Each structure stands twice: as C-alpha cells, then as structure tokens.
Amino acid sequence: MTKARYPREKYLKRLRPFYSDTGMIKVISGVRRCGKSCLLECVEKELLNQGVSKSSIIFINLDKRPFKSIKNAKKLEEAIDKRTKGISGIKYLLLDEIQNAKDFEESLNAYREEDDFSIFITGSNSYLLSGELSTKLTGRYIEIKMTTLTFDEYLGMKRFLQKPINPNLDVEFNSYLIEGGFPKALEYDDLTAKKMYVQSVVDEIFEKDIKHNKKIRKKRLFDEIMRYIINNFGSTTSIDKLTDYLNCTKGMKVHKEIVYRYVEQLIAMRIVDKCTRIDQKSKESLFGREKYYLSDLSFYFIRNTDNRINYGPVLENVVYNYAKSLNYEISIGKLKDFEIDFILRDINQDYSYVQVAKTIDNGGDDDNQNSTEEREYRPLESIRDNYPKYLLTMDHLFQRRNGIKHENLVDFIASENLF
Numbered sequence: 001m002t003k004a005r006y007p008r009e010k011y012l013k014r015l016r017p018f019y020s021d022t023g024m025i026k027v028i029s030g031v032r033r034c035g036k037s038c039l040l041e042c043v044e045k046e047l048l049n050q051g052v053s054k055s056s057i058i059f060i061n062l063d064k065r066p067f068k069s070i071k072n073a074k075k076l077e078e079a080i081d082k083r084t085k086g087i088s089g090i091k092y093l094l095l096d097e098i099q100n101a102k103d104f105e106e107s108l109n110a111y112r113e114e115d116d117f118s119i120f121i122t123g124s125n126s127y128l129l130s131g132e133l134s135t136k137l138t139g140r141y142i143e144i145k146m147t148t149l150t151f152d153e154y155l156g157m158k159r160f161l162q163k164p165i166n167p168n169l170d171v172e173f174n175s176y177l178i179e180g181g182f183p184k185a186l187e188y189d190d191l192t193a194k195k196m197y198v199q200s201v202v203d204e205i206f207e208k209d210i211k212h213n214k215k216i217r218k219k220r221l222f223d224e225i226m227r228y229i230i231n232n233f234g235s236t237t238s239i240d241k242l243t244d245y246l247n248c249t250k251g252m253k254v255h256k257e258i259v260y261r262y263v264e265q266l267i268a269m270r271i272v273d274k275c276t277r278i279d280q281k282s283k284e285s286l287f288g289r290e291k292y293y294l295s296d297l298s299f300y301f302i303r304n305t306d307n308r309i310n311y312g313p314v315l316e317n318v319v320y321n322y323a324k325s326l327n328y329e330i331s332i333g334k335l336k337d338f339e340i341d342f343i344l345r346d347i348n349q350d351y352s353y354v355q356v357a358k359t360i361d362n363g364g365d366d367d368n369q370n371s372t373e374e375r376e377y378r379p380l381e382s383i384r385d386n387y388p389k390y391l392l393t394m395d396h397l398f399q400r401r402n403g404i405k406h407e408n409l410v411d412f413i414a415s416e417n418l419f
Contacts, residue, residue: 030146031270062100105136148181180298234313338379
C-alpha cells in the first residue's frame with residue numbers, strides 16, 4: 001500500500017490547471033529531497049480521485065527499481081511503450097529524476113507531439129535546474145520551483161504526521177530553524193537522528209551534484225566559494241568582493257569570470273538563490289551587490305559547529321523562502337540612503353514592501369528615541385506609493401505607524417498570510 005503523502009498545496013494548485021494538458025510539459029524542479037517525488041505521488045492520487053484509470057498513469061522513478069537501469073532515451077521509450085500499449089485516451093507520464101536518462105528531451109518532445117500524453121517530470125541535477133532545459137524542450141513547458149518546507153508547511157506536515165506541536169509557536173519556530181525544512185527529517189523524533197538524516201542529504205547533494213559535475217573542474221576552489229556564500233548568506237556581497245577574498249585571503253589567484261560561473265552553479269543546484277537589488281525610484285536593477293539566501297538553513301548549520309543563531313540573516317532567509325514558495329518575484333530595494341529588505345511582486349504585478357527584524361524594542365536611547373524602531377520604519381515611510389508595507393518581527397507587542405502593518409513573523413507565516 002502506498003504511504004500517504006503530505007499534500008504541498010502551494011504547488012499542487014499551480015499544477016492542477018495543467019493536469020490533462022497534453023501540449024504543456026510540467027517540470028518540477030528543486031534541490032534534492034525537497035519533496036518532488038512526493039508531489040508527483042500526490043498528483044497521481046488526485047488523478048485517480050478524478051476517475052483516471054490506474055493503467056493510464058505511468059509512474060517511472062529512475063532512481064528506484066525496476067527503473068534504475070534506464071540510462072538513455074531508448075530504454076526510457078521502451079519502458080513507456082510497454083506500459084502504454086493498447087491504452088486509449090490521455091496517458092499520464094510521471095517521470096521522476098528524468099536526468100538519469102541521457103538525451104531524454106527528444107523522447108519527451110516526440111511523446112508530446114502525439115498529443116495524447118500529459119507529461120510531468122522532476123529532476124535535481126544542475127543541468128535540469130540551470131535553464132538549459134529550455135533550449136532542448138521545444139514548444140511549451142511550465143516549471144514549478146519547489147522549496148524545502150517553509151515554516152507553515154513544517155507545522156502542516158507535523159499535523160499530518162500527528163506529531164505534537166508546542167502551543168508556543170516560538171518554540172516550534174526555533175526547532176524549525178535548527179532542523180531545517182527537508183520533509184523526511186520530520187519523520188524522526190530524535191534530534192540526533194534528524195541531524196544525521198540532514199547530513200546524509202547534504203552529503204548526497206555534494207556527491208551527486210558537485211563531485212560529478214563536469215562544469216566544476218576545480219573542486220577546491222568551488223568548495224571555498226560555496227563555503228563563503230553559505231557562511232555569508234543574507235549579507236550584501238559581490239563577485240568582485242568574493243574574488244578579492246579568494247585572491248588576497250586564500251592566495252588562490254583566480255579570475256572573477258570563473259568565480260561567477262561557480263556561483264551560478266551553486267544557484268543552479270538550488271543550494272542558494274540570488275536576490276538582486278533594484279533602485280526603487282527608477283525600478284532598474286543595480287548589479288554587483290546582491291544577497292544570497294539558502295534554499296534550506298540546514299546548509300549553514302550542518303557545515304558549522306556553532307549553533308548560535310544570528311537572527312538578522314536567518315529571519316530574512318525564512319521570509320525570503322516563504323515569499324518564494326508563494327510565487328512572488330523578490331528583490332532588494334534601495335531608495336536614496338535607505339535599504340528595503342524585500343520588494344515583492346505578485347502575478348498581478350502588484351507590489352508589497354517588507355522589512356524584517358528580530359525586534360524593534362531596544363528600550364529607547366538617551367534621548368528617549370528608539371533607534372532600532374526608526375531604522376526599520378524609515379525605509380518603509382520613505383516609499384511614496386500606496387502598496388502594502390509590512391514590518392515583520394518576533395515582537396508580540398506591536399507598534400502602529402503611518403499604516404505600516406507590524407506583524408509577528410512567526411504568526412504571520414504560521415497563518416499562511418499573503419503579502
């Protein structure tokens with residue numbers, strides 16, 4: 001009997017309009033072990049509940065028996081044709097870890113041309129995630145970019161698994177920060193077991209996506225770049241600054257072109273994501289001083305023995321991944337001398353502005369002015385349009401200023417609020 005899977009509704013609702021669309025290939029991408037296979041299983045369950053016959057659904061996981069031996073497009077076609085022979089109507093191809101079959105793109109294009117195959121694929125390696133797929137999948141496709149569990153999903157999955165949830169959500173939130181969001185980790189009750197599982201996931205990503213990546217020839221250089229980006233997540237950085245660090249501090253004598261390529265590989269593997277800066281007045285991108293956020297905080301905590309939480313970048317990272325899971329376009333804003341943590345744009349091209357801080361209550365200074373509060377409110381107050389503005393903190397007592405919505409970050413995400 002198939003194990004029940006936690007339904008990741010954020011992604012399922014984006015896929016549903018295309019379930020029976022034979023002209024659109026559905027690509028589900030994301031870092032390894034973020035839940036892509038389970039999402040495909042949820043799609044299969046929903047198709048069955050809609051009345052699609054079991055024989056019309058062909059689920060092939062190329063990482064598992066009996067399909068591990070499929071290493072090229074010819075073998076893939078043989079497996080599909082064997083299972084679809086004599087079946088009329090739409091056939092649903094659910095192909096997991098498709099990158100294991102070399103030259104799979106031509107086969108998928110051919111099946112789509114037959115106009116009676118609805119195709120879903122997942123993949124984890126840097127090729128599938130890097131955008132190169134678009135040059136070989138002729139015609140139309142949509143890409144659903146999955147993240148690991150956001151905090152609201154972390155709570156939802158705990159409920160689904162009938163795990164106890166502390167009534168004090170701040171306690172749950174701190175557990176989430178340390179454990180990370182890889183879904184299977186929630187199946188373990190012991191913290192040591194959770195960390196061992198997450199370590200195995202991180203090791204798998206490094207082994208499969210880095211060690212055997214032909215685009216990464218200088219492994220030591222790549223590891224130094226990865227270490228720097230991971231350890232400085234949420235901080236403003238640039239390729240020039242990183243190149244100077246490698247040359248001056250590490251004595252590695254590298255050119256910024258290769259540093260740029262290796263950072264792009266980190267992004268392609270979904271270990272980190274780049275958030276660009278835009279000038280709020282001109283709406284133009286300001287290249288060279290981006291921030292990088294982790295696809296999962298465990299990448300930092302697993303590689304560092306110090307478990308102390310630097311709440312500034314950590315809370316920004318949590319909000320960034322939450323907004324990303326809701327399909328917002330995200331950038332950093334600059335307005336004169338002020339920085340806006342996040343500018344979000346939804347599918348309707350409407351904006352919202354977000355500041356993130358642990359607290360705005362520093363008790364006031366000698367002049368009875370709360371400088372922390374001023375620092376967080378001033379950038380939002382300087383924006384002269386009427387789009388929503390949010391200040392998310394860990395505070396439970398809220399300040400009200402000029403229509404800005406001061407919310408508790410934990411409650412805001414746990415309640416699945418939109419911006």
